[in-house]
Amino acid sequence: MISARELLAGPRGRRLCLELATAVRDDDGGLAVAASAAAFALDPGAGTSRVRLTAVSDGSDPSEHEVPTPSPAEVAGLFRGTPTPSPTEADLLVALRDAVDVARYWQEPDGEDVLAATPDVREALLPTAQAVVSAPHAAWWTTPIERSAQLVATLDARDSQIYAPFTGAVVDHLATWRAETAQAEERAAREYPRDVRASFSGSWWSIPPHALTGSTRALGSSGPAGLWFVEDRFDDGAATVRAVAVPPQARVYEITGPDAWADLCRRHPLDVTACRRHDWFRTTGRDGAWVIPDWAAVGREYDGVHLTVAGYLTTAGRAVPVDGAASVLAGWDADRTVWLTDVAVTGEPQTWGAARPRDLDPHRRLSPPLDGPDRARLVAQPRSASMAVATASSTGVVPPTRSHW
Incomplete structure (x- = not known):
């Protein structure tokens, strides 16, 4: 199998690890919300081709419920503070499916790809990458x-x-x-x-x-x-x-x-x-x-x-x-x-x-x-x-x- 750092050297490899980390390492959803908010801020289409909607049910002003925008370093800190479980076969297939699905070569990388490429997040994804390359269900990937x-x-x-x-x-x-x-x-x-x-x-x-x-x-x-x-x-x-x-x-x-x-x-x-x-x-x-x-x-x-x-x-x-x-x-x-x-x-x-x-x-x-x-x-x-x-x-x-x- 390839090494964890080789996996993180590729844009699709980094996206796979980001998808997997926010799916299997996130018990309460907070990590996924933080990563999504940070990715939105980094997306070249933020506010135009990509928008963020806030829904409220109590009649209050939606602006009062805006999700804070964490920095890549803060997202990386959340990753580092979350255990990395061994991915199942289903985890790997779904994360790989999603990493392939969002590939685009005719425009700038989306916010998630940009986030995963930042030095802080890329380093914080190393345990996830190691879990992938060590996973028995990923052995056929090479x-x-x-x-x-x-x-x-x-x-x-x-x-x-x-x-x-x-x-x-x-x-x-x-x-x-x-x-x-x-x-x-x-x-x-x-x-x-x-x-x-x-x-x-x-x-x-x-x-x-x-x-x-x-x-x-x-x-x-x-x-x-x-x-x-x-x-x-x-x-x-x-x-x-x-x-x-x-x-x-x-x-x-x-x-x-x-x-x-x-x-x-x-x-x-x-x-x-x-x-x-x-x-x-x-x-x-x-x-x-x-x-x-x-x-x-x-x-x-x-x-x-x-x-x-x-x-x-x-x-x-x-x-x-x-x-x-x-x-x-x-x-x-x-x-x-x-x-x-x-x-x-x-x-x-x-x-x-x-x-x-x-x-x-x-x-x-x-x-x-x-x-x-x-x-x-x-x-x-x-x-x-x-x-x-x-x-x-x-x-x-x-x-x-x-x-x-």
Whole structure:
């Protein structure tokens, strides 16, 4: 597993620890209220895109009930004065889900991300980070692709389907993507504002073409990881889940952290400075040359690229140095493998639907029902991250939503 300080070096890792600390270390709610108030004061949209409402029932003036705004140092003091229990599997899944959900690479970090990055709070979160990296239920976060059970979960979001299996020729699609990305960069260099602080947004993601097939492991009875960890989700609906036939000799590159991401960018660089500079300046504060991997070139060397959960938490949202330039891992969900070769989906499709309450966001398997041998296998199987989809139960999994693009 990664170290606690490595976890806290990444924006998403810090947010995970903040979410976890305010959930499992807060008996009376006071810590969560203090952290929320401090985050509101630090949020770049405070008072405009983000407002704080006060409700009263006794007819008094709401201004008399304003929540005090503690400093980051005061919030850190509350963290230090609160015991750190060992997180359960549910604690970890929910905190990771929430840390992924609020990721944004097209604007400034929100107040919670800013709070978690302050030196005082970051240091005070160290015991929480240590509890995470020591947790048995987080051991799979550093593991490579689970080749025996890869699932593609197609999210039915409003009038579109996200993460549907790709049905064309991958090599042709990558070549088209490469040509269109180069053309977009040339156009951006001509037409986009020169001022990096201009109120302008363009392309912000760095993942392979989003139409390609992406798959994740199964989380035992909680279903596919692809239903738990979705960036910027906002739409609840059903999802169709199928198994992916992983080629036996598939060459899969593992993004395990910033070094692995930088190495991929260094070996197959594609300049995207003009396209990304405004958005990535806002999210990282860095102004300079930017690169992403040339996925067409990567596809000639590898069949797929897998982002480990630890790789996501330590890398996503950072300005990762790449030989004088930099890159941002943006738009890639934790544990997702994107396939740069043709892969087939197999087996009978399953439909998963959202259930409530929202605080747990369980999913239930809607079809086909579990009966006979399937139900018997479910009872006999231990809870395991590599559990095949055929043995998934009707409990647990976050509602799917639409991707940002």
